[in-house]
Amino acid sequence: MSGQPNQLRYLLKQRDVTHERLDGEVIAVNLLTGRYYSMSGTAADIWSAILMAQTLEGTHDLLASTYNLPASAPDEIQAFLDRCVEAELFEVEKTVTAHTTKQPQLPDDFQRTAWQTPALEEYEDLQDLILVDPIHDTSALGWPHIDEDNQATEPR
């Protein structure tokens, strides 16, 4: 894979996002927004591919080595990545040199079927619990005085 001028590079927001993959399913937690995400099958593979390849072109190539991609795949991959950026899981930068990983290979951790439209499932039920910013949600007195309009939520 060769680099192209001004192609987009997708970088995981490592400071705010923690993620792991198990049996073809990925869970990603955005500690900044309090939302967490689940993706399985094709979506999990796009996630793993973009982490390795970082570019749309590289991701497409990696997926093509595993799936028989339909004509709609590029648009579906792009839409999925746009959704990941919207969810503040990735940030995008322009680059002239593409990142390459030696012999990238998707994890062989589940029985793959045909390509399916990828879905990023979003969950918000942790939002109140996770969004407990001790620095920025304080009153004028500073930490640990909590802004009265923003009381701490009971954790489990």
Next chain:
Amino acid sequence: MGDPRIREFCENLFDLAGAYLARMPTRDATIRLGTRTVAIHTPDLSTQCGIDPLAGLIHADPAPPTSDFEITCVDAGGPIPLPMGLWPSAWHGPLGVIPAYRTAPFRVALDRHTQAISVFHPGLGRGVIWTWDFSLMPYWAAATPWRLMLSWCVDTFDGEMIHSACLESDGRAILLVGRSGAGKSTLTLQAVEAGYGLIGDDFALVHDGTIYPVYTRAKAHDDSLALLTEPWTVLNPKAPNDKRIIDINDRVASDRQAGTAITAVVVPTQNTRSELTPISRGSAFRHLAPYSLSGLLGGTGRSLLRIRQLLAPLPTFRLDVSRNRDADLQHLACAWQR
């Protein structure tokens, strides 16, 4: 090595904690953390709800002459002022934890739930929790104190604190995981009444596929308590609109402290009929990991990996619970048999 400003702050904090211990009356206790022990020094204060946080942990009795970890808890209402940390607030992650590379060799976090600064030195196994006002610690923090600090302790030996209710039968443990309100505690307490062994109802320690109790408290709403048949000791019976905190100390058998091999993971879900259904490990992962991480201010860099490793060899199920006690327990029992 991390930022020198943070390192100097942490070293000062450790020195001040030592001075606090020398000048203020404190209580000493040694608790169990799996096969390790933790010496805790804490102010002799109760919380606003009158619940003793120290009593909610499993104590080592008799206490060993030396402990693997030492935690000093300091109340800012004492005579020693808290040193100021002069580093950018932007360094704190969204949940208050500063990334380890900035704080090395320490771990540092501001925990808004307990209004405390937590500092831990993994190499020394020593930690300091500087609470703003121990007497104002909310009831839920009183029920599960110092969770973050304990998670840093267990991180040093590749253990993980997970948010799970845990039951035992025939020497094998089942984890009940998922969001609050899904029925974990109700099902757990009902199962105990039916004869199952109790390991815990809140955060527990997992290490090498084995689960260890950490807390001796359970939490349940009044409508859940109404479904139980035996008298349980409620520590906050009059608190309005709160979850009840239940003392389960005498229900956690001492032999569970040696650890119990985990045999399956069950995700309870409210439904109209009882049923046990296999689910993917990924799905169970989604029901366990976020809730564990949220209670640990995001966990450590290895938290998700350890939870994945925990689940990888285990069968995972969804248990539809219908509040038909006998049917629910009958299907739960199947999780041990599959």
